[in-house]
Amino acid sequence: MAELFSPEWMATYQEKWNAEPDLSDALAKINFDSVIGYGFKGEDQPRGVLVIKDGKAIESGAYNGQTLNWDLRAKPEDWEKWFKNGLNMMGMSSAYMQGKLKFLVGDYGAMIKDPRMVNPFLKSFSVMGEVHAAAVG
Template sequence: MADLFSDEWMKGFMEEWNKEPELSDALAQINFNTVIAYGMDGDDQPLGMMVIENGKAISAGSYDGSTELNWDLRASPDSWNKWLKKGLGMMGLGMAYTSRKLKFNIGDYMAMIKDPRMASPFVKSFTVMGRVG
């Protein structure tokens, strides 16, 4: 498997994202557009990023610092690996957020979690991450 959030890994994540109707199709229904970055807690900048247009991932790769982000998600390598193996349900997401195991360096967690049209696909994205080979 490619290193987590590397250019190769992010491209694989983009493929899996677009194959999952509960993620890409659900977000397409609300015309969801965003730039999401992922990385390790404590690092200066995220490792990988993905651009979403109308719910579909249109590009992904290493983060080079030049793209404005809407979301920047950070966690420890151990937490990421746990969520990749087991996924993350709504209760787990709440626990991860309140315990600061999942940090939103950029992005409004409270606004996202209050909107089921966004919250359910967000939770599903962790399951999809686990499919990256």
């Protein structure tokens, strides 16, 4: 089983990101470029990174000091819950307001006001859920 946000996990995430039109194609339409870190609350740095160019994930792996546009953090059990159950707008807002989902870098407020960004963001959680389901077998 690949550890959450390990290089192997992130490589599978990259592959599934690019295969999901509601994510990669939707973000390509707005020329979305970003470096996204994923990790756990309380740790100094994220564990995994995904580099997006024009909506497509072009690089993935362990965090290695890259400058991040987004840095998403949560407790492992919260990530697991979202992977299993998915995340909708109400769930994301609740997680953010309760401090379960932290944006150490990135503008949460601007993102949720733009459906061109928020819908793919929510879709990214279901894609992470697919990666997680495959990892745990």
